[in-house]
Amino acid sequence: MARNNDGKRETACGIVVEPTPKRTKIHESMENTIIPDDVLRNILSRLSAKPLMRFRCSSKHWNSLITDPCFINSISRRMILMHSGLTGLYAFDPKHQNIIKLTYPFEDQIHKCNVIGTLNGIVLLLLEKYYYGGPRIFILYNPLTRASKKLPSLPDPCCLLTATTYAYGFGHGNIITIRYPCHTCPSNNTYNKFNVFNLKKGSWTVPKTTFKFSTDLFVHQVGIFLNGFIHWIRFVSNKFDIVVLDVTELVVSRIDAPRMKVDCYNPYFSVLGTLHGCLCMSSMWCNGFDLWVKEHDEWSKQYSFRLPFYRHGCDNCLDVSIFEEGRILVKDEVSNQIIMCHLFERYYDIFKCAGEMRVANRFEYFEKGVKFLVGKPFEYVESLLSPSDICHV
Numbered sequence: 001m002a003r004n005n006d007g008k009r010e011t012a013c014g015i016v017v018e019p020t021p022k023r024t025k026i027h028e029s030m031e032n033t034i035i036p037d038d039v040l041r042n043i044l045s046r047l048s049a050k051p052l053m054r055f056r057c058s059s060k061h062w063n064s065l066i067t068d069p070c071f072i073n074s075i076s077r078r079m080i081l082m083h084s085g086l087t088g089l090y091a092f093d094p095k096h097q098n099i100i101k102l103t104y105p106f107e108d109q110i111h112k113c114n115v116i117g118t119l120n121g122i123v124l125l126l127l128e129k130y131y132y133g134g135p136r137i138f139i140l141y142n143p144l145t146r147a148s149k150k151l152p153s154l155p156d157p158c159c160l161l162t163a164t165t166y167a168y169g170f171g172h173g174n175i176i177t178i179r180y181p182c183h184t185c186p187s188n189n190t191y192n193k194f195n196v197f198n199l200k201k202g203s204w205t206v207p208k209t210t211f212k213f214s215t216d217l218f219v220h221q222v223g224i225f226l227n228g229f230i231h232w233i234r235f236v237s238n239k240f241d242i243v244v245l246d247v248t249e250l251v252v253s254r255i256d257a258p259r260m261k262v263d264c265y266n267p268y269f270s271v272l273g274t275l276h277g278c279l280c281m282s283s284m285w286c287n288g289f290d291l292w293v294k295e296h297d298e299w300s301k302q303y304s305f306r307l308p309f310y311r312h313g314c315d316n317c318l319d320v321s322i323f324e325e326g327r328i329l330v331k332d333e334v335s336n337q338i339i340m341c342h343l344f345e346r347y348y349d350i351f352k353c354a355g356e357m358r359v360a361n362r363f364e365y366f367e368k369g370v371k372f373l374v375g376k377p378f379e380y381v382e383s384l385l386s387p388s389d390i391c392h393v
Helices: 025-031 037-044 049-055 060-066 069-075
Strands: 078-084 088-093 098-101 112-119 122-128 136-141 148-150 164-171 174-181 193-198 203-205 224-226 229-236 239-246 251-256 272-275 278-285 288-295 298-306 319-323 327-332 337-342 347-352 363-367 370-374 378-381
Touching: 037 060, 037 069, 049 060, 060 069, 078 112, 112 164, 112 378, 164 224, 164 229, 224 272, 229 272, 272 319, 278 319, 288 327
Parallel strands: none
Antiparallel strands: 078 088, 078 378, 088 098, 112 122, 122 136, 136 148, 164 174, 174 193, 193 203, 224 229, 229 239, 239 251, 272 278, 278 288, 288 298, 319 327, 327 337, 337 347, 363 370
């Protein structure tokens, strides 16, 4: 083996071998250096999700630091998942007032994306490929890590594809779909039934429970989960009522809505939400909204909020979303602004959207002649949890 002038060795095959660097005292001292966990956490907290996930594989100790619940809580942000158009999905950080465009599986192949709910930082997406009767794909998706898991397909009889509309809910680890006929379709004993997907079991079941309400009058496809029940607003005979599903027993009932003034031409901007563990419902007017709260089986109007602008006519209604801790998100597509109202502190923040993000009120969607308003924003707390792991939580 010949040696070059620069110290490199060349084999008979012409392969150049770099000389092994000499070990110094600095190298030896660094090997014995132990970085305190507090310093490591400080360094790791400054990383984005992708390199953070890579560092989990560095060592068992680093993995335990990164997956520690206290560390995850310290770096997690409270985010809001928002729609822009039929398929655009954005994560809005109200604290730092920035918006991140999200990419998700099958994005370029679908007609409509809807958010059904969230659990431990994982979002349940429903992707629909075509206008009428196309495949419905359920995906568990982590907006922070962009990891996803496709769930088994919804087992629909083929005869339902042209005569059925759907409502959805998510709670207690169960995905609930309700299929029912349009009011223009003849009755059929396969209608008005549930499909239930249990995340732990990983399979769909069809319980014997039937759904006896006229559900083609649901205002929103996606229900609100609270204390073991999923709630949907229904608009019947120019007034609201609320359909309630017990997720555990699969028993359906109804409760009265608050006695509010109803805009019969545009009831779709009245929404349900939760506030301090209580069910609440909004009532819009031209430059503000009222918030009704249900406590001890009684509704009462507890909050009224006036916004700094005026919108005339029902076509310019503002879109309201209710979050916990007294925060109300208002989307104004006229000015392309997001307003975050803080009920208890009585102030609001205004965020002007820029770039490709366009604020849009929940888009009207007609399915088999039935009008729905979809695109509800959802609040979630960032997590490093894998979509596959959530099935075992």
